[in-house]
Amino acid sequence: MTNSFRKGDRVSWKSHGGEAVGTVQKKLTSDTEEAGRTVRASADDPQYLVKSDKSGGTAVHKPSALTRVHD
Structure with missing residues (x-):
């Protein structure tokens, strides 16, 4: 199942320095x-800034x- 995120959601992801945390733009x-x-993105295969x-x-x-972060 694909996660769906919205602008303002807090998320984490793996980066060069370990794990990064930020906000969906x-x-x-x-x-x-x-x-x-x-x-390369589409409605069926979106990506997130x-x-x-x-x-x-x-x-x-x-x-x-991306993984949703719950503060």
């Missing part, structure tokens, strides 16, 4: 340029790479 449902790269709490940087991840 938006759901991507079409091919676009985000976070410095071309993103997330912003790291620690670095302030953005990244794009598939839903399977």
Whole structure:
């Protein structure tokens, strides 16, 4: 089952330095340029733009790479 996230959701993901925590900025449902790269996304295969709490940087991840964080 695919997770569905909304703007503002707190999530975690694996990064080069271990685990990162941040916030979903938006759901991507079409091919676009985000976070410095071309993103292939569709309504059936969305990706999410997330912003790291620690670095302030953005990244794009598939839903399977994200885990909801409950504060």
